[in-house]
Amino acid sequence: xxxxxxxxxxxxxxxxxxxxxVSCGFDIFGFALNAPGDEVLVRRIPTPEVRIRKISGDAGxxxxxxxxxxxxxxxxxxxxxxxxxxxFEIEIYKKMAIGTGLGxxxxxxxxxxxxANRFLKQPLQEEALLPFVLEGEKLTSGGSVxxxxxxxxxxxxxxLVRTAQPPDIxxxxxxxxxxxxxxxxxxxxxxxxxxxxxREQVELKDAVRQWGNIAAFVAGLQNxxxxxxxxxxxxxxxxxxxxxxIPGYEAARQAAVENGxxxxxxxxxxxxxxxxxxxxxxxxxxxxxxxxxxxxxNLQADLYLSPINPHGPKILEMR
Amino acid sequence: xxxxxxxxxxxxxxxxxxxxxVSCGFDIFGFALNAPGDEVLVRRIPTPEVRIRKISGDAGxxxxxxxxxxxxxxxxxxxxxxxxxxxFEIEIYKKMAIGTGLGxxxxxxxxxxxxANRFLKQPLQEEALLPFVLEGEKLTSGGSVxxxxxxxxxxxxxxLVRTAQPPDIxxxxxxxxxxxxxxxxxxxxxxxxxxxxxREQVELKDAVRQWGNIAAFVAGLQNxxxxxxxxxxxxxxxxxxxxxxIPGYEAARQAAVENGxxxxxxxxxxxxxxxxxxxxxxxxxxxxxxxxxxxxxNLQADLYLSPINPHGPKILEMR
Numbered sequence: 001x002x003x004x005x006x007x008x009x010x011x012x013x014x015x016x017x018x019x020x021x022v023s024c025g026f027d028i029f030g031f032a033l034n035a036p037g038d039e040v041l042v043r044r045i046p047t048p049e050v051r052i053r054k055i056s057g058d059a060g061x062x063x064x065x066x067x068x069x070x071x072x073x074x075x076x077x078x079x080x081x082x083x084x085x086x087x088f089e090i091e092i093y094k095k096m097a098i099g100t101g102l103g104x105x106x107x108x109x110x111x112x113x114x115x116a117n118r119f120l121k122q123p124l125q126e127e128a129l130l131p132f133v134l135e136g137e138k139l140t141s142g143g144s145v146x147x148x149x150x151x152x153x154x155x156x157x158x159x160l161v162r163t164a165q166p167p168d169i170x171x172x173x174x175x176x177x178x179x180x181x182x183x184x185x186x187x188x189x190x191x192x193x194x195x196x197x198x199r200e201q202v203e204l205k206d207a208v209r210q211w212g213n214i215a216a217f218v219a220g221l222q223n224x225x226x227x228x229x230x231x232x233x234x235x236x237x238x239x240x241x242x243x244x245x246i247p248g249y250e251a252a253r254q255a256a257v258e259n260g261x262x263x264x265x266x267x268x269x270x271x272x273x274x275x276x277x278x279x280x281x282x283x284x285x286x287x288x289x290x291x292x293x294x295x296x297x298n299l300q301a302d303l304y305l306s307p308i309n310p311h312g313p314k315i316l317e318m319r
Numbered sequence: 320x321x322x323x324x325x326x327x328x329x330x331x332x333x334x335x336x337x338x339x340x341v342s343c344g345f346d347i348f349g350f351a352l353n354a355p356g357d358e359v360l361v362r363r364i365p366t367p368e369v370r371i372r373k374i375s376g377d378a379g380x381x382x383x384x385x386x387x388x389x390x391x392x393x394x395x396x397x398x399x400x401x402x403x404x405x406x407f408e409i410e411i412y413k414k415m416a417i418g419t420g421l422g423x424x425x426x427x428x429x430x431x432x433x434x435a436n437r438f439l440k441q442p443l444q445e446e447a448l449l450p451f452v453l454e455g456e457k458l459t460s461g462g463s464v465x466x467x468x469x470x471x472x473x474x475x476x477x478x479l480v481r482t483a484q485p486p487d488i489x490x491x492x493x494x495x496x497x498x499x500x501x502x503x504x505x506x507x508x509x510x511x512x513x514x515x516x517x518r519e520q521v522e523l524k525d526a527v528r529q530w531g532n533i534a535a536f537v538a539g540l541q542n543x544x545x546x547x548x549x550x551x552x553x554x555x556x557x558x559x560x561x562x563x564x565i566p567g568y569e570a571a572r573q574a575a576v577e578n579g580x581x582x583x584x585x586x587x588x589x590x591x592x593x594x595x596x597x598x599x600x601x602x603x604x605x606x607x608x609x610x611x612x613x614x615x616x617n618l619q620a621d622l623y624l625s626p627i628n629p630h631g632p633k634i635l636e637m638r
Contacts, residue, residue, distance in 0.1 A: 028531045162535040162551060163528070170538055170547065201520040207556075209482070210526070211533045212347045216481040218537040219489055228489065232481060237526070 004084050006121055008318055010043040013115035015313040017096055017304075018103040018152035019182065019274045023233040023265040024213040028161050030103075030152030032309040033180060036096035038104060039316060040071055040111035042119055045087040050076040057094030074109035074136030078116055081132070082123060088116060099191070100184045101268035103149030109136035110153040114313040126154060126312075130167055140191060149268065156312030158221065174308055175224040179280050181261070181287025182304040183252065184272040185294040189245065194269035197241055206236050226262055226278055233263025233276065246271050248293045255289035264290070280305070323403050325440055327637055329362040332434035334632040336415055336623075337422035337471035338501065338593045342552040342584040343532040347480050349422075349471030351628040352499060355415035357423060358635060359390055359430035361438055364406040369395040376413030393428035393455030397435055400451070401442060407435060418510070419503045420587035422468030428455035429472040433632040445473060445631075449486055459510060468587065475631030477540065493627055494543040498599050500580070500606025501623040502571065503591040504613040508564065513588035516560055525555050545581055545597055552582025552595065565590050567612045574608035583609070599624070 016037040020030040045051070052064045052072050066072035071092055079088060090112055098104045113132050117124055133150040140146075147164040155171060162168040213232040220228030243249040246266065256264035256275035260282040264275040273290060277283035287303045294301035335356040341348040364370075371383045371391050385391035390411055398407060409431055417423045432451050436443055452469040459465075466483040474490060481487040532551040539547030562568040565585065575583035575594035579601040583594040592609060596602040606622045613620035 025530070025534065027527045028534055160531070160534050160538060162531045168535070168550065170535055172538055173542075198523060200523055202523050202526055204517060204519055204521050204556075207521055207526040207529070208346045211344070211530045212479070212481045214530045214534050215344065215347055215479050215537045216487070216489055218534045219479060219491055219541065222538065222541050223492075231487065237523075 004120060006119055008044070008119050010041055010319060011115040011119040011315060012039055012041040012317040013111045013118065013313050014039050014316050015107040015110035015114060015153045016156070016309050017107055018149045019180065019267045020103065020148040020152065021238065021266065021268060022274070022276070023235045023239065023263055024210055024217055026235065026238045027146060027148060027164070028214070029158070030148035030161065031158040031174075032152045032156045032312055033182065033304065033306040034309045035306060036102070036304060038095055038107040038111050039093040040108060040115055041091040041093070042075070042112060042115040043089045043091070044119070045089045047087045049087045050079050051087070051089050053089045053091050055092040055094065062092070062094070062098060068139065070105040070136035070139050071108040071112035073139060074133045075112040075116055077135040078113050078129070078132040082120065084120055097184065099188060101266065101270045101272040102182065102184065103153060103268060105140050106133065106137055106149035106153050109133045110150060110313055115315070118315055118318065130154060130169070134167065154312055157310045158308055160218070172218065173222045175221075175226070176307070177278060178308055179277045179283035180306050180308065181256070181275040181277060181283040181290065182267060182272055182306070183287060183290040183294065184302040184304075185246075185248065186300040187247065187271050189269065189271050191269045194242055194245070197245065198238065199241070202237050209236050229276070230262040233265070235265060239265055242266055242270060246273075247299065248297050249273070252290040252293040255293050256286040259286040259289045261286040323439060325438055327363070327438050329360055329638060330434040330438040330634060331358055331360040331636040332430045332437065332632050333358050333635050334426040334429035334433060334472045335475070335628050336426055337468045338499065338586040339422065339467040339471065340557065340585065340587060341593070341595075342554045342558065342582055343529055343536055345554065345557045346465060346467060346483070347533070348477070349467035349480065350477040351471045351475045351631055352501065352623065352625040353628045354625060355421070355623060357414055357426040357430050358412040359427055359434055360410040360412070361394070361431060361434040362408045362410075363438070364408045366406045368406045369398050370406070370408050372408045372410050374411040374413065381411070381413070381417060387458065389424040389455035389458050390427040390431035392458060393452045394431040394435055396454040397432050397448070397451040401439065403439055416503065418507055420585065420589045420591040421501065421503065422472060422587060424459050425452065425456055425468035425472050428452045429469060429632055434634070437634055437637065449473060449488070453486065473631055476629045477627055479537070491537065492541045494540070494545070495626070496597060497627055498596045498602035499625050499627065500575070500594040500596060500602040500609065501586060501591055501625070502606060502609040502613065503621045504565075504567065505619040506566065506590050508588065508590050510588045513561055513564070516564065517557065518560070521556050528555050548595070549581040552584065554584060558584055561585055561589060565592075566618065567616050568592070571609040571612040574612050575605040578605040578608045580605040
């Protein structure tokens, strides 16, 4: 039997928000931001269980029951696999709204498992944590597995999900100069609904255009060819459908590109939109122009500016 | 008016056979072989015209009329654009069969235009030759433009066709150790028929699997990750349909992989099959195993072994 020599009482970890799909790469591309993100505190308890003590922040709709909460379920899966001689109580500090398309539930699950792994003196490598956070993510997608948010939050950087089941996650090189503007307009679009409006069939000729862009985007990203990235940041299949239900989508996208963004689109299933930019100053200009579009529609909107976060989660406190 | 100071009488050029689609990359991937390939001689004539003097080799079905022949039509487009003070007569030496899925018509068109450009002391860069060879290729696909064979034959190496119209061709890095086995079973499958059996619609979930593989293949190719290339050389959309009309397809593919190939599939619209291999010796073993499958079906089959040809066309003779 494994010996657990942790003398810690509690560990708090941060895991980042993530942008997925990234125009042409529906269900396969994702990258991590520096901020926002969620924080989760994992505390030792004597009883053999995983329980959620509290959720703070914009937590109105997030269940406190362990098995109905992505962080709770992920942490329980980790705890059942490792069978440490203590239970865990967690506190979830939501630092971003839920339902934004920025992977909030994934961030909480990654932070919880990351903190617990550190609490136990890192028995597992980060790759080995993926199955547990995927267990949590199943809650958000009705059983089907979407690994893009959790993979980007867990590994950081820009990731490719070749397949979600079994997970085959490939880190992609990317130019470190890239900056991202993310704008979250305050409207509600349930993920399941955004998935349901998609057609189950696509035209082969559209699929071919899409995979030409996907291949070109990967080549551009890895070779640091910003012009090629820009040409290929187009989605001819998903965004033409989803864009219609996000007020201001087309105007915001155009505003980003007119202000120098390499490309712009919907983050995850929305309503947040991202703009991938060649510099900090362009990201600021593009982001402010996007936010102004939503303001003109009388929608509140948050603006985040960030590089692509190469690290993923981090430990905030241990004691 | 431009001065043409060529003192040449004739130029002969070679352009290579090409493997396209490459499993997951229907209509977007292509690479050049060292052999086989076609040779075209371009000779000065005093009359202002482009004409075909002869076609040798397996030329039963290839028309001699300039405008019904891919090399003739490509060369005429070049000649009309540059208006040199002489006409051209060409001789086409087919060094491979037509209708094999190895881009024979593209090779002839590229060789013709390459020879003529050299004849005129290279007024155009190779990128500028693409529109002319595409003009020829239109003959083979009923008006729609498929740039994969011509781009690979003209530029050499491993190319990505992001879009065919307008052409956006991206050369991809590739590991120089790669070797290719190509087996051409002697059966006839007209290109138009192989296109017609494809469904016009595909399942979104299949498209997502396909683009995960495409993105992963580009990452693997560019980073020299042979394992990743191998995992992603899968086609869930086109080959399951086309494979059914090529006798021996599944057995040949399995034979290639069992003998160490990274992956194997249909070249172009078939019937030729390729195996992408990590070394010369594996390519030989895999190629012979594939050929043996066709022999067991009482089909004659040619085997070609080649690296990926990084150069494209070459000049064989000038005088």
